[in-house]
Amino acid sequence: MNKFKYYFVLLLAGIAIVSCSKKDDDEVVVTPVRDYAVQYKADNDSIEKFLKSNYIENVTADFDVKISKITDATSQVSIWDQTTYKLESRDVYSDGITYKVYYLTLRKGAGESPTNTDKVSTAYSCYLLNGTLADSSYGLPFTANLFPYANSNTVIQGWAEILPKFKTSSSSTVSNDGTITYNDYGAGVMFLPSGLAYYANSSSAIPAYTPIYFTFKLFDLQRMDNEYNSSSSGIVFIGDGVPDYLEDVNGDGYLYDFRNTTKYPNPPKELIDDTDGDGIADFLDFDDDGDGFTTRFEITKAAGEVGVVNGFNYGIKLYFPWDPVVDNPLTPNVDETEPRGIPRRPTGELANPSLPESATNVRKYIEADYTENPRKRIHLDNTYPIKIN
Structure with a gap:
């Protein structure tokens, strides 16, 4: 082999x-x-x-x-x-x-x-x-x-x-x-x-x-999640929490590392899968939208939103899946239900409606923010989280 x-x-x-x-x-x-x-x-x-x-x-x-x-x-x-x-x-x-x-x-x-x-x-x-x-x-x-x-x-x-x-x-x-x-x-x-x-x-x-x-x-x-770090001891695959196939921005089924300019001296624009245009394809980029917050940070559930809390099943994963997931009937001892996918920028009521939206006065998430399709998920939206200037 x-x-x-x-x-x-x-x-x-x-x-x-x-x-x-x-x-x-x-x-x-x-x-x-x-x-x-x-x-x-x-x-x-x-x-x-x-x-x-x-x-x-x-x-x-x-x-x-x-x-x-x-x-x-x-x-x-x-x-x-x-x-x-x-x-x-x-x-x-x-x-x-x-x-x-x-x-x-x-x-x-x-x-x-x-x-x-x-x-x-x-x-x-x-x-x-x-x-x-x-x-x-x-x-x-x-x-x-x-x-x-x-x-x-x-x-x-x-x-x-x-x-x-x-x-x-x-x-x-x-x-x-x-x-x-x-x-x-x-x-x-x-x-x-x-x-x-x-x-x-x-x-x-x-x-x-x-x-x-x-x-x-x-x-x-x-399915692989191929973000990696390289060092003198070799390559260590870490991933960003989003599998490669979901980071195929143009949806053609192919992802390339065009940083290799010897192999790819003049890549066709239609082959590039790079949300923030930083030269690193999303499937290798730890910060897909270039907003300074890592993708893994942005898809991490808030404290208290793992497991069953106050009668609501938030799902067993620490990170939001791409979209909601239903329970697998073939695994009766585990409930894989994830009712919420990676959210978009929240669209609910402001914490203080009398003040403008800001990093210290954010909107609440509503259920549609986690489930509506299509939606621009926050790890691909460089306007959120809002930074404190």
């Missing part, structure tokens, strides 16, 4: 790699990393040629797919031309260029779609374009972090760009022997240029600068 570890060298264009050859006994030959745009053109040509010269031989009831070389053009329709499983593509901005990534949807899935920063449970097989099987999870669930800075089991960027186009299973069942069966999971095939795979890195199975393809199934996901 470590074969799919995300190599941070891919984030740094222009870093040289050292070859094994030498000019003499002391001088090591240094080979520059190839230009991303030039390599992408070559990879894309290879992928499109593959799509036009291969066909889908079989898709089983479990969505295992076999792709083979066309030997009879009269009966074998290319992946490019077939219509049973529509060939789709997604534009991906990375390395200063826009990649066109092709993929097939064998089944969309009936659950939820991950963002490109969540943790996922999948099964996969990886192939070279000549049909060689490079690696596989052999149908068993493989858990991976799509966020490249995660501390373990991170994967290549191509996964993070395509899996959000699919959905997880709708439900699962566990047999007596502990085997998990997933129902209505997403399944597909992704065709990745080397720039979104391993690029200049090579292994015994995958040479450097090699486009590849994956067949995959998306079983489950775990």
Whole structure:
């Protein structure tokens, strides 16, 4: 599984790699990393040629797919031309260029779609374009972090760009022997240029600068909250209390750290998810609205608003959820009810109606402030809390 570890060298264009050859006994030959745009053109040509010269031989009831070389053009329709499983593509901005990534949807899935920063449970097989099987999870669930800075089991960027186009299973069942069966999971095939795979890195199975393809199934996901601090000892994930998928401001399912100007020198404005415009995407920003109050502080419940107080159930969490939450009937011993979500700026009566609103004369919250939709939640509203001048 470590074969799919995300190599941070891919984030740094222009870093040289050292070859094994030498000019003499002391001088090591240094080979520059190839230009991303030039390599992408070559990879894309290879992928499109593959799509036009291969066909889908079989898709089983479990969505295992076999792709083979066309030997009879009269009966074998290319992946490019077939219509049973529509060939789709997604534009991906990375390395200063826009990649066109092709993929097939064998089944969309009936659950939820991950963002490109969540943790996922999948099964996969990886192939070279000549049909060689490079690696596989052999149908068993493989858990991976799509966020490249995660501390373990991170994967290549191509996964993070395509899996959000699919959905997880709708439900699962566990047999007596502990085997998990997933129902209505997403399944597909992704065709990745080397720039979104391993690029200049090579292994015994995958040479450097090699486009590849994956067949995959998306079983489950775990929502992540990826705000982190970094130090000499490494990255420590803290979170701000709001999961990444709820900090996707433009709602496209993708979140990026555009502070990496080497990888993203000129990001399209429509991809930016940054409420306060400070250059830090909300999913990595501890203060989303830039008002000087951390997001976690702003979504913390007031003292006395946790548990059942005077007959009212305020919910068991210390922080407001995004929206109200109903009790989970599958956990009869715990009441997960959260009747209030993250509030907007309060709209009730002033503490002293004879004086103007101020930091010392604030309005009361009314129930609609916690539940009305749409509403601008206070951690995204830099006008509240009101500061004392």
